[in-house]
Amino acid sequence: MTDPRVMKMLQDERLMKAVMQMMNVPGKVTSFTNEQIEKLAKAMSLATEDEVKDLKRQIRRLEEEVSRLEKERKQA
Numbered sequence: 668m669t670d671p672r673v674m675k676m677l678q679d680e681r682l683m684k685a686v687m688q689m690m691n692v693p694g695k696v697t698s699f700t701n702e703q704i705e706k707l708a709k710a711m712s713l714a715t716e717d718e719v720k721d722l723k724r725q726i727r728r729l730e731e732e733v734s735r736l737e738k739e740r741k742q743a
Contacts, residue, residue: 708715
């Protein structure tokens, strides 16, 4: 890294922009892939992973509510 040629290259704005763009590629690929998966799932009328998680949370809350109401009914 102490080679003056390397130091000069690292100071080149174009090289640094290219490096930054390369570092962003994995995140962009992941985002693009997730968006395409969601579009495909919607087109096929399938639930996405997030929708399934939300439904599971909602079911758990409803089960807790039913359990609470059953306990109240037994105590009354």
